[in-house]
Amino acid sequence: MSTGATALATPSTLMGLLWPARNDARFAAIRAVVLMVVGSALLTLSAKVQVSLPYVPMTMQTLVVLLIGATYGWRLGGATVALYLMQGAMGMPVFANTPPMPAGIGYFASPTGGFLFGFLAAALVMGVMAERGWDRSLLRVTVMMSIGHAVIFVFGLAQLSLVMPFAKAWTVGAAPFVAATIVKTALAIALMQAAWSITRRNGSAR
Template identity: 75%
Template sequence: MSAGAATLPSSPTLVGSLWPSRTDARFMALRAAILMVVGSALLTISAKVQVPLPYVPLTLQTLVVLMIGASYGWRLGGATVALYLLQGAMGMPVFANTPPMIAGFAYFAGPTGGFLVGFLAAALVMGFMAERGWDRSLLRVALMMTLGHAVILLCGFGWLSVLLPVAKAWSVGIVPFIAGTVVKTALAVALMQAAWSVTRRSGKAA
């Protein structure tokens, strides 16, 4: 079997349709840099829009993570979230709560560390599914966004279970976020559907 025959079919992502890539390496590098900076900035802003809770705050970050992964694709989406995490690891105040005494890598050992790792995992999953066309239809995008939120919550719960008793980890890492997750999933679906609708009407969708 040839290498080409083994390659999975790939569909253009939302960003790929709105801002197509080129063969020019310098253009591609500039395009990627701009999108990564914009995406990491949106993640920082969404981290600061929060409802404080005892262990893990409720923020808009999961919504932004899923939209970045679904819109950018797995490579660029993953790189964007990785840039955001690197900024936090370097001590930049990009996370939801960044007290000076636990800035940098130490932040990942705190109660939100699992959720942060989940952001990267979810962006990769969302990007991979989007490149397989899952971001186009209502039912598939709903399943896709639900899975993305599940990945983040499971990663967060897993790490909290290391730090806290399992029952406590469930009560502070899952239960408070169920209603918000439902709302943000519905919003992510609506935003993705609206974005593709506008893209199709503009004639840029492949």
């Protein structure tokens, strides 16, 4: 009985519980590659689900970034977002505005490039918080997801404000997304709560 409870408490992330790692280097490498490829593919798809707006399109990417960080942990989550960014830097059309805007390393220097750096920072922050249990209670996961979105906006607005006054950067880079961000934050919270609820229930059933 105590052994089963320990087994359930051992994984520090949701993915660690759903697909446990093993003390096998080959298995660990395959697991990491599969999860990173799946995660980067989801980021690409979420970038293409968008509402076009001047300067910064509205996409589902922030939701996916936060969920990847929260479910994968900071190492694997950060590596997954880094893989996605590397794909874009290599010229693959994985970002929201590609095409028509060309992909490549220059995309990171564009006015909206800061949001991409924010994705990586947010995934790392979400991973660290998740590994400390912040994703397992309603209050904490609400704070966690709110912080994640705030990190993305901080990075995005910082770079956007380099090419325009901060007031305008806020007007085009944050204000139009407030309502959608609230909805995506609520959705992320609901998904994490549902995932943990189902996982705990199935674990108890076993």
